[in-house]
Amino acid sequence: MEKKQNVSRAVIQRLPRYYRYISALRAQGEQRVSSRKLAETLGLTASQIRQDFNCFGGFGQQGYGYNVEKLCEGLEEILGLNRRHTAVLVGVGNLGRALLKNFNFEASGFKLLCAFDADKMVIGHEFGGATVRDVSELYPYVSEHKPDIAVLTVPHSIAPDLARGLVQHGVRGLWNFTGVDLHLDNLGVPVENVHFSDSLMTLCYQVNQIEAE
Amino acid sequence: MEKKQNVSRAVIQRLPRYYRYISALRAQGEQRVSSRKLAETLGLTASQIRQDFNCFGGFGQQGYGYNVEKLCEGLEEILGLNRRHTAVLVGVGNLGRALLKNFNFEASGFKLLCAFDADKMVIGHEFGGATVRDVSELYPYVSEHKPDIAVLTVPHSIAPDLARGLVQHGVRGLWNFTGVDLHLDNLGVPVENVHFSDSLMTLCYQVNQIEAE
DNA sequence: TAGATTGTTAATCGATTAACAATC
């Protein structure tokens, strides 16, 4: 299945969007889809879509297009969604709870094992099927259960220390909602920084531009 | 201040990050900063940073670098953070509350006017200084107060209809957390889609890649 | 078969990097 080794970041960032749309097609029972139709729906060019899929060895068929089922499985394989990675969540405030209750971790390739917080009021409670444990148990838990990633939904002041500690105890990726830029790439630990403010500022700019016209 | 008309999206998306870092420098009382130092901190090249800033007419000074205060104000001006745009939030679940309580809207250029929800249990309550109103008052309120943008933190099933209604009533931008891809660009309404799943899938891919090495 | 659509190469476009004169 895998073909090229160095797939560019531009391509990688489009894959989840392809996957979202194509798994919706699968859910609707669609059998096939062409690069042209995908392009129209996603606002890209057919050429680009074919190029992207070919980074991983083609799963299309000339004259027919792409088999939705096969394409969907291919994307799952490429993204690694089918490997049942594991995750823990640290910080059960409103954002942490929103993720625990509403976010479908499984659909993005992760099983959420449990959550951690310092607040006695939430310890022992369950949100979206995950039990909240005392944060003092965090590092022993990580050492023992070796979750692949940690979700950081803690106040930004404690983010850097927590990140370092988690990595030292073997965590291999961070999904970071703290608003602090964490860079641990030098340690070989990928971090996805989710910056709400960046997204809103970009929107602010766009609203202004339209205003200015 | 403004120079070029067509600033590429690649540049725009770097601006919030520049702004975050440079306003931190300002808060620390730093007077000046060079493109070289910025580049080292942000993991970019000095050349790129100078190119980016020059899209808007230089505020640097040869032999000295950039004045932190001036640069910060310049970025605020470019992004439009100083125009006191207004926003309403729709959907006061955990995610909505997390934003109301913890997110600094003002720092991203918006004053949050109030929030809306259908649940009688939260209507009338206050979160982070914003009062929750009955969602039945939403459209009349929007027509009267003309908020610039709406923040969508509602379940995905109602997202498309809500988006359409808001735009019809004059909203000029959407900050969309519903997980549904909304495209209203054809109506001239910018949308920032925040897709948690895309970000997590990207992380999943990266963790896999490192594993595979 | 004929029509459709892929896979893939070549051409274009845009973004990043390098280099250096201008100048503080």
Next chain:
DNA sequence: TAGATTGTTAATCGATTAACAATC
């Protein structure tokens, strides 16, 4: 002044688009 650093042009690099032969 000498050193530093910008603004800006030119060179490079990479990503997107176009084109078309292969083939289902």
